[in-house]
Amino acid sequence: MTAFSWNFVTDLRAMWQYAFMRNAFAAGTIVAIVAGMVGYFVVLRRSAFATHALGHVGFSGAAGAVLFGVNPVFGLLLFTVSGGTGMALLGRRASTRDIEIGTVLAFMLGLGLVFLSLYNGYATEAYSILFGEILGISDAGVLLTLGAGVVVLAVIAALYRPLLFSSLDEDVAEAKGLPMLALNLGFMVILAVAISFAVQVIGVLLIFALMVTPAATAVRVTQRPLAALLVSTGIAVFSIWAGLFLAWYEQYPASFFIVATAFAIYLMVRGGQAIATRWVRPSFPGVGTDSSVGAESA
Amino acid sequence: MHATVLRAHPSERPEIALRADHLEVAYRDRVVWRDATFQIRRGEFVAVIGPNGAGKTTLFRLLLGLRRPSGGSLEVLGEAPRRGNPRIGYVPQRHTIDNDTHVAADALVRLGYSGTRWGPGWHFQAQQEAADAALDAVGASDLAAKSLGAMSGGELQRVFLAEALVGNPEMLLLDEPLSNLDLRRSRELVEVVHGLVRSRDVTTLLVAHDINPLIECLDKVIYIANGNVATGPPETVLTSASLTELYGVPVEVLHDSRGNIVIVGGENPHE
Numbered sequence: 001m002t003a004f005s006w007n008f009v010t011d012l013r014a015m016w017q018y019a020f021m022r023n024a025f026a027a028g029t030i031v032a033i034v035a036g037m038v039g040y041f042v043v044l045r046r047s048a049f050a051t052h053a054l055g056h057v058g059f060s061g062a063a064g065a066v067l068f069g070v071n072p073v074f075g076l077l078l079f080t081v082s083g084g085t086g087m088a089l090l091g092r093r094a095s096t097r098d099i100e101i102g103t104v105l106a107f108m109l110g111l112g113l114v115f116l117s118l119y120n121g122y123a124t125e126a127y128s129i130l131f132g133e134i135l136g137i138s139d140a141g142v143l144l145t146l147g148a149g150v151v152v153l154a155v156i157a158a159l160y161r162p163l164l165f166s167s168l169d170e171d172v173a174e175a176k177g178l179p180m181l182a183l184n185l186g187f188m189v190i191l192a193v194a195i196s197f198a199v200q201v202i203g204v205l206l207i208f209a210l211m212v213t214p215a216a217t218a219v220r221v222t223q224r225p226l227a228a229l230l231v232s233t234g235i236a237v238f239s240i241w242a243g244l245f246l247a248w249y250e251q252y253p254a255s256f257f258i259v260a261t262a263f264a265i266y267l268m269v270r271g272g273q274a275i276a277t278r279w280v281r282p283s284f285p286g287v288g289t290d291s292s293v294g295a296e297s298a
Numbered sequence: 299m300h301a302t303v304l305r306a307h308p309s310e311r312p313e314i315a316l317r318a319d320h321l322e323v324a325y326r327d328r329v330v331w332r333d334a335t336f337q338i339r340r341g342e343f344v345a346v347i348g349p350n351g352a353g354k355t356t357l358f359r360l361l362l363g364l365r366r367p368s369g370g371s372l373e374v375l376g377e378a379p380r381r382g383n384p385r386i387g388y389v390p391q392r393h394t395i396d397n398d399t400h401v402a403a404d405a406l407v408r409l410g411y412s413g414t415r416w417g418p419g420w421h422f423q424a425q426q427e428a429a430d431a432a433l434d435a436v437g438a439s440d441l442a443a444k445s446l447g448a449m450s451g452g453e454l455q456r457v458f459l460a461e462a463l464v465g466n467p468e469m470l471l472l473d474e475p476l477s478n479l480d481l482r483r484s485r486e487l488v489e490v491v492h493g494l495v496r497s498r499d500v501t502t503l504l505v506a507h508d509i510n511p512l513i514e515c516l517d518k519v520i521y522i523a524n525g526n527v528a529t530g531p532p533e534t535v536l537t538s539a540s541l542t543e544l545y546g547v548p549v550e551v552l553h554d555s556r557g558n559i560v561i562v563g564g565e566n567p568h569e
Contacts, residue, residue, distance in 0.1 A: 044401075157418050165413030168399070168406060171390035172461065175362045176414050177382015219400035223445045228400075 004249045015248055023137045024254070028240035030142075030149040031194075031201045032210060036233030037156055038194040039215035040225075041187060044167040048212050049098055050087055050188070053105045054195050055207040057083040060112030062129045062199065067119045072129065073144065076196035083108070084188030088181070132203030132255045134244070145197050152190055159186060164225055201240070202255055209259040210236055217266045220273060235265055311468055312376035315340045315501035316361070321527075322369035323356055330356050331522055332369070336529035338518065340468075341499040343492060345512050345532075348522035354505045355391060357522070358471050361503075362388060375468055382414070387462030391473040391505070395454070397447045403457045404429045404442040410461035432464035433457070436490050452483040456490065463494065470494070470502040476511060484511040509536065510558045536561075 005011060015021040042051050058076040065075025086104075090097050116126050128136065137145075156163070166173040166183045174180050198210050218232035243258030250257075316338035323330045330353035338344055346354045359365040361374050363381035372378070375385050387410075395406075407429040412419055419425060433439050438456040446454065455475045462470055472491065476484040492515040495502045506512060509519070509532070519535045521528045524545045528535050535541075536559055541549040545563075552560045 044399075046398075158416055160418040161409065161413050161415055165409040168395065168401060168409065169461070170394050171392065172388055172410070173413065175364060175381065175386075175388045175390070176384075178414055223400055223402035223405070223443070225401060225405050 020135050023142050024134045024244055026142045027137045027145045028134055028201050028244060029237055030145050031198050032236035032240045033233050034149045034152050034194045035198050035210040036214050036236035037229055038191055039211045040229050040232050041163060041167055042211055043215040043219055050101060051191065051211050053101045054080045054083055054192055055204045056105050057108045058195055058199055059129055059204045060108045060115060063112040063115035066125045067115045073196055073200060076199055080192035080196050081189055084192035085185060088185040088188040130203050130205050132201050132206060134201045134254045137200060148193055148197050152193055155190055163187060202258060206255050206259050209262045213262040213266050217269050220269050311340055313340055315375055315469060317373040320370035321367050321372050323360060324368040329525060331525045331527050334527035338501060340501055342501055342517040343495045343515055344503045344518045344520060345509060345516050346503055346505045346520045347509055352522040354522055355473055358473055361471060384465055385468045387467035387470045389458045389462050389472045389475055395446050399447040401446050402443050403446055406446060406457060407432055407460045407464050410464040428464050432460040435463060436460045451478040452487060455487055468500060470500055472504040474505050476506055481511065488512055488515060
């Protein structure tokens with residue numbers, strides 16, 4: 001291992017001599033792009049709790065897969081996709097079904113615990129499912145992630161406008177003839193796939209850092225949907241890269257640095273905006289005339 | 299239901315925009331209202347009035363093809379109601395938009411224009427021009443880049459109106475657009491809507507709680523109460539005799555010195 005230098009190209013070249021680091025960067029970048037994009041719709045649709053819940057449902061799936069000696073990602077996919085389908089069928093807005101989701105979620109976590117207790121080496125397996133193992137991704141894992149990422153992005157591109165419309169203005173979208181149930185179902189499946197692959201990188205418990213934090217930051221930076229998608233993706237990718245970079249030189253888990261980077265960006269944006277509205281009070285001539293008209297009528 | 303389907307060429311709009319004949323709607327076994335027979339002519343501005351739960355929104359759901367009538371026939375713009383009819387613009391009562399919706403107004407209006415089409419939308423210029431024109435038509439050009447979450451009730455209603463208007467519909471259905479506005483803001487919005495009705499010849503149905511901000515511009519009133527529907531010019535429908543018959547209990551229509559109307563006795567019929 002070489003020492004840190006401010007020449008990032010040299011640093012990267014040093015890291016990329018190792019296959020596990022190349023895989024970490026590759027899989028991490030794909031997962032970040034997908035999570036940043038899907039996350040924007042999660043924020044628009046207020047589906048943060050559903051995202052959280054699907055991650056936990058995935059935990060049981062991964063634990064079950066470990067027990068049966070299958071690649072955990074297939075257990076994750078099976079459980080999150082069926083969980084997401086169930087949520088979509090449950091109601092038009094899964095996020096408003098907190099109670100039902102929470103009830104099923106608790107049971108699923110219990111199930112995951114049983115799977116793990118039946119498996120002997122459970123401590124390390126549980127740890128990597130809960131917190132992610134970005135440095136342990138195989139070549140095959142990268143290819144699988146790439147395939148899933150391409151499919152998810154293609155589906156998002158195809159559904160972009162109807163999905164945006166139904167997320168933003170449900171009743172009008174329905175009256176305009178959009179298939180609401182199919183769109184909801186489609187989105188939950190996309191979300192499930194995105195979560196399943198993000199879990200390998202960041203883990204079940206830290207999934208919010210990739211699926212929600214970048215998008216929540218992006219909508220504060222720009223109100224244009226396409227720009228927000230790009231900013232959200234940019235923040236997610238930057239967080240992964242910064243996390244891997246820091247984990248290479250400091251012996252703490254990469255997941256922690258990824259989460260910390262995303263959170264730091266969020267704090268900076270919120271803080272910056274608080275300062276801007278407090279001290280740099282802008283006047284908007286011609287916008288929001290409600291108060292001035294009200295004063296005139298008083 | 300045996301509505302005659304007359305497929306009109308877009309350039310020759312039907313003279314009768316809306317035709318209901320002994321129309322009845324029910325949720326399971328409970329009849330919401332029955333025996334509604336009326337016609338709305340093209341370009342008329344119509345208020346849909348009545349107490350809470352009378353079935354005003356239900357009428358819109360019938361027109362939008364989101365619900366089937368349980369009896370009678372209904373014809374919208376010369377054809378049977380169908381979901382996704384691009385000739386109708388709709389502003390629902392409740393929106394999923396609130397303070398946490400950090401999305402620019404023109405993005406929403408663009409979706410009103412092309413939100414039902416698949417793919418990411420490469421013809422961005424055409425979408426943006428349509429959105430700008432619609433926002434301009436409701437006097438909201440200055441709101442184009444403003445975040446929906448930061449808007450006042452009156453600003454939001456204008457944007458929703460632009461979203462409904464962007465496809466150049468022949469009919470507008472506006473569900474309670476005035477409900478959260480003060481009297482002054484209500485009158486401003488009614489003026490905008492009235493202007494659109496007259497300049498574009500767009501048939502407009504507007505659900506309202508209070509008839510007073512609208513009374514001067516209306517061509518017709520659809521009054522729904524107690525399972526019955528009465529339709530006609532405001533001066534015929536909004537009378538003590540007509541509303542007493544509609545509610546089935548004594549109702550009095552009072553006029554103040556400025557021409558405002560107060561309806562007494564109908565909202566809480568004691569029996």
